[in-house]
Amino acid sequence: xxxxxxxxxxxRLVLALFVLLAVVTFTxxxxxxxxxxxxxxxxxxxxxxxxxxxxxxxxxxxxxLYVQYFDYLRGLLTGNWGISLKGHxxxxxxxxxxxxxxxxxxxxxxxxxxxxxxxxxxxxAVKKGSLLDQGGRLTAIAGxxxxxxxxxxxxxxxxxxxxxxxxxxxRLSVIVAxxxxxxxxxxxxxxxxxxxxxxxxxxxxxxxxxxxxxxxATYPIGLITRMTRSMMIxxxxxxxxxxxxANGIIERVIIFKHALKNAIVPTLTVxxxxxxxxxxxxxxxxxxxxxxxxxxxxxxAIIEADYPAILGVTxxxxxxxxxxxxxxxxxxxxxxxxxxxx
Amino acid sequence: MTASEPGPQxxxxxELKLTFQTVEGTLYALDNVDLxxxxxxxxxxxxxxxxxxxxxxxxxxxxxxxxxRIVQGRIVLQGEDLLKTNAEKLRRIRGVKVAVVFQDPSASxxxxxxxxxxxxxxxLSHEGEAQDFEGRVSKLLQDVGFPNPERILDSYPHELSGGxxxxxxxxxxxxxxxxxxxxxxxxTALDVVTQAQIIALLKRIRDxxxxxxxxxxxxxxxxxxACDRVAVMxxxxxxxxxxxxxxxxxxxxxxxxxxxDALPKTVSKGEMLPVIRGSIPxxxxxxxxxxxxxxxxxATEVCISRKPKLEPFRPGQLVACYHPIGDSA
Amino acid sequence: xxxxxxQRIRRRSEVQLIGASIRRDALTMAGFAIILLFVFVAIxxxxxxxxxxxGAGEPNPPNKxxxxxxxxxxxxxxxxxxxxxxxxxGSQVSLVVAVVVIALAILIGTxxxxxxxxxGGKVDEVIMRVTDVFLSFPSLLLAIILLATxxxxxxxxxxxxxxxxxxxYTRLMRAQALSLRERAYVDAAKVIGVSNLWILLRHVLPxxxxxxxxxxxxxxxxxxxxxxxxxxxxxxxQAPSPEWGLMVSTGRIYILNFWWFPTxxxxxxxxxxxAFNLLGDGLREILDPKTRRFVQQ
Numbered sequence: 009x010x011x012x013x014x015x016x017x018x019x020r021l022v023l024a025l026f027v028l029l030a031v032v033t034f035t036x037x038x039x040x041x042x043x044x045x046x047x048x049x050x051x052x053x054x055x056x057x058x059x060x061x062x063x064x065x066x067x068x069x070x071x072x073l074y075v076q077y078f079d080y081l082r083g084l085l086t087g088n089w090g091i092s093l094k095g096h097x098x099x100x101x102x103x104x105x106x107x108x109x110x111x112x113x114x115x116x117x118x119x120x121x122x123x124x125x126x127x128x129x130x131x132x133a134v135k136k137g138s139l140l141d142q143g144g145r146l147t148a149i150a151g152x153x154x155x156x157x158x159x160x161x162x163x164x165x166x167x168x169x170x171x172x173x174x175x176x177x178x179r180l181s182v183i184v185a186x187x188x189x190x191x192x193x194x195x196x197x198x199x200x201x202x203x204x205x206x207x208x209x210x211x212x213x214x215x216x217x218x219x220x221x222x223x224x225a226t227y228p229i230g231l232i233t234r235m236t237r238s239m240m241i242x243x244x245x246x247x248x249x250x251x252x253x254a255n256g257i258i259e260r261v262i263i264f265k266h267a268l269k270n271a272i273v274p275t276l277t278v279x280x281x282x283x284x285x286x287x288x289x290x291x292x293x294x295x296x297x298x299x300x301x302x303x304x305x306x307x308x309a310i311i312e313a314d315y316p317a318i319l320g321v322t323x324x325x326x327x328x329x330x331x332x333x334x335x336x337x338x339x340x341x342x343x344x345x346x347x348x349x350x
Numbered sequence: 351m352t353a354s355e356p357g358p359q360x361x362x363x364x365e366l367k368l369t370f371q372t373v374e375g376t377l378y379a380l381d382n383v384d385l386x387x388x389x390x391x392x393x394x395x396x397x398x399x400x401x402x403x404x405x406x407x408x409x410x411x412x413x414x415x416x417x418x419r420i421v422q423g424r425i426v427l428q429g430e431d432l433l434k435t436n437a438e439k440l441r442r443i444r445g446v447k448v449a450v451v452f453q454d455p456s457a458s459x460x461x462x463x464x465x466x467x468x469x470x471x472x473x474l475s476h477e478g479e480a481q482d483f484e485g486r487v488s489k490l491l492q493d494v495g496f497p498n499p500e501r502i503l504d505s506y507p508h509e510l511s512g513g514x515x516x517x518x519x520x521x522x523x524x525x526x527x528x529x530x531x532x533x534x535x536x537x538t539a540l541d542v543v544t545q546a547q548i549i550a551l552l553k554r555i556r557d558x559x560x561x562x563x564x565x566x567x568x569x570x571x572x573x574x575x576a577c578d579r580v581a582v583m584x585x586x587x588x589x590x591x592x593x594x595x596x597x598x599x600x601x602x603x604x605x606x607x608x609x610x611d612a613l614p615k616t617v618s619k620g621e622m623l624p625v626i627r628g629s630i631p632x633x634x635x636x637x638x639x640x641x642x643x644x645x646x647x648x649a650t651e652v653c654i655s656r657k658p659k660l661e662p663f664r665p666g667q668l669v670a671c672y673h674p675i676g677d678s679a
Numbered sequence: 680x681x682x683x684x685x686q687r688i689r690r691r692s693e694v695q696l697i698g699a700s701i702r703r704d705a706l707t708m709a710g711f712a713i714i715l716l717f718v719f720v721a722i723x724x725x726x727x728x729x730x731x732x733x734g735a736g737e738p739n740p741p742n743k744x745x746x747x748x749x750x751x752x753x754x755x756x757x758x759x760x761x762x763x764x765x766x767x768x769g770s771q772v773s774l775v776v777a778v779v780v781i782a783l784a785i786l787i788g789t790x791x792x793x794x795x796x797x798x799g800g801k802v803d804e805v806i807m808r809v810t811d812v813f814l815s816f817p818s819l820l821l822a823i824i825l826l827a828t829x830x831x832x833x834x835x836x837x838x839x840x841x842x843x844x845x846x847x848y849t850r851l852m853r854a855q856a857l858s859l860r861e862r863a864y865v866d867a868a869k870v871i872g873v874s875n876l877w878i879l880l881r882h883v884l885p886x887x888x889x890x891x892x893x894x895x896x897x898x899x900x901x902x903x904x905x906x907x908x909x910x911x912x913x914x915x916x917q918a919p920s921p922e923w924g925l926m927v928s929t930g931r932i933y934i935l936n937f938w939w940f941p942t943x944x945x946x947x948x949x950x951x952x953x954a955f956n957l958l959g960d961g962l963r964e965i966l967d968p969k970t971r972r973f974v975q976q
Contacts (some may be wrong), residue, residue, distance in 0.1 A: 029399055030812045039826055049828065149960065153952035155904055157911050157944030161934045165942075169935045248847070249455035254413045255444030257475040265471070267460050288819030292908055295933065306823070307912055314799050315827060322816075322824040327815050344462050345506050 017338045024334045031326050036080050039319055040072070049315040050090075084323070090316030092309070102305060108195025108287040109179065112303035113293065114286040116221040121228030121282060128229075128276070129236025134263055136241060151230020157292040160223035167219060175216050177298035180248035184212040213310055220297045224289050228282035235278040239271035246270075273344045276336045283332045285327045294338070360562050361387040361410070361530055366423030368402075368409055369635045370531060377633045379405050379643070380465075380660065381586040383423070384660050387530065392556055394573040394594065397583030400630055402565045407532045408581075411444055427530070428668075449523035455515035457506035466503040466516055474528050488520045493558075494551060513544035520551065524597075534566045549576045570613060574598060582606045585631055585641040588660055590673050592667035599622035602674040603661050604646050640671070648673045684879070703806025707961025713954035721774040724767050734764030736919030744937045754939035756930065763941060766947050768920040771949060776837060776906045777899040785842035785895060788848030793884065795849065798877070807853070810846040818843040819905065824916040833906075838913040840905055844898065855887030883953055891967050896960030900952040907948050923948045 026033050040046045047063040083089065089100040132144025152309040167174040175181060179197055180190065188208040193200045198217060201209035243249065244267055252262050294303030302321060309317035368380035380402050387393045395403045407415050407607045410425055425432040429446060432440065452458050460468055479545065490529050491499035494517040507515055516536060523531060533552065537545040553576060557563050565577055573580050573594060580597050582590040582605065590603040601607045608626035628645035631637050640658050643649040652672050660670040715829055728734040742759035745751055753762035797957040825839040907924025909915035916922035923944040930941030
């Protein structure tokens, strides 16, 4: 039954590696070939002539292009992703330090999106034409149309400014950070506080996490609701559903087992898109909530024209995206055996 | 062709009227359909595409699309009017008293579940728990002609051929031993050899299980091969009913005669194949009175103004016509 | 000829049918209406804005931070400029962005996709690999790196966004071309000796236009959102442009005290994005041959 699954997974993995190589090559072209003076980009506008010359040497700009390319590849593989202009620290290390904070938001946001979007999409499709369906359609459309940064501001205005029940920004309140600090194990404050039984810290970190996660979840909710709804509508029209219904299979089994399993596969594709969006959406959300994650790091890099950092984040984000898509791909082939034939 | 004597009445459809709401207006799909099926018989329902034979089946099961509405009629199965039964009771009747297989078997089976899983859902939906599940489904699959059920149970539908899929669909439909099996064009999507196999299987089902079969088809050859009795449908009406032999030997409705005449037979060189002139009427704006009148060479005033009812003409033969063939009046 | 006349009649009644279907669905109609309003405002913006100079960016310091009132329905911003005028003038930027980005993406992507799908083979392989590379980037990240290399600004932002968008249209068009390639009338045309280019233009393209239209409509919404996002982080439109995303960004720190200043521009983005999505959604349901024929009871 799991025949072909391993072979399919292997094929996709190889393909993903090729794509990764192509992506890295593309960024190389953008970073070294496109600009008229790559060194200028790397040392930024405030650099001295001496710094510029040193960059020229380091980047090997006087050497042939293919040598530069291989050095670049080698650097990526060995963890040398360049030195950030601002802190003179390794870009890769910076990224890994700031990563957990961003992942916390992304993961929670997508979990919320799935928990809200799929049931809403299913009920919307089953009760097509009803008020619930209109609500579902509106949610889907509103979700993909809302500027997340604007919605984040509104959330702050409502929950902090008016209702005073949630904090404005940051990951922990100052008081908690001083008296109940969260020990860093994974970097996820919620998880770490649970693991160390720091319940005050847990509640506080959750309270700080919730608004950014909701703001980031709007677009994924829209995508997932829309896709689930339209796929369920299509699947429910299929002949095998009619066959099951005509032969008396329980309606609940038809909807949540027979139909949903068929509808879920394209929804997984959309989940991939939703992660892609989350990666870039996090940049916007983190700015608003003063969240010390990759988004803030990227914004600061943009403001400071810290090219190595921007490049590093781009490559990292893309690798993350490729990995997510690969995982979803394989999951799809597990659910729908016909996919393994492609 | 000898058939065992058909038993007493099993299904009684009377005065069934069905409409569909479409963008272009109301479609009058079924117009006073009367159909009676006896126990232990294979009843054919034959007609052209669009005659209403498939929607008749869907109406019996009440799995019509959202824009379909049964305006009038009674569908009585073992004393119970299905049109007046609540949803849950209806669901329990489906699969247990009446089951169905559709035309395209690859579309009847859910592509992401194994055969075993789908058959389990079928049985569990009706019986709560499945005692001796493996044994039972193995025997079902053997009954439909699979000597090696294990392999089939573990397969996904796309791994099986069209004929195998259709037999699996039949096994699923028969899993709860229904008294009536509706087979909607069960052989149309299959090659000729497989067709014969499926027909033989249907007959075996009738003989060994005593199940009645409503065999819907547009193929008169299939009717001749398989059916004990046959009902001819035209533009949403049953126009003639009788034993297969009677209807083929001495058709009473002009449409039936036209159909039979149009079958390619050995004709002499240079002779044209007879056709029924005209074409199927639009069901959005059907002809008045007898819906066949625009194409019938024998139509008279009364045919245009009043709809003929399906009435007995000869012993065992019913026809809906004011001037049936063989009528001296 | 008689055939042409019949075709013309059929096409006119199809358009009428589509028009009727649009009118029937309240949501789609609402979307269509909002877009008409948006285009109207964008075209006549300088005449509609009560304080057009402020709208364009001229500061008016004495009027700083005025709350919404009759004179200033949307209040004033941190430089005393009338927010309503700013929003109205900003519609011009948004309209240009939506149209340019998507038009460019379609212009680049559709021919590539048609060629890939129709000719197949090596050409198809190459084009699809390139498409895959572009699609492997989370779109905004690609835009960010391009803008970091080329320098910020509205024009560069539009170009960068087009470069992230074209692959979707290539994929879309390729799928259409693939399925149409097999059709009998294409074979017939080839047999007669019609050139491949002619077949592409007259037979493949017109039939494949529907999904491109639907996708394009909805993508206009995403383009506006994406550009607003880029301006928000400072890579898109620059001050003193009345671009909505930029306005939300500069107004961000004032949200708690002078909420009107980032709220109304954001609301405008939301409204226009919703409108495009409603219209696109509705168009898809209407133009999809599978859902076309039935009416709910």
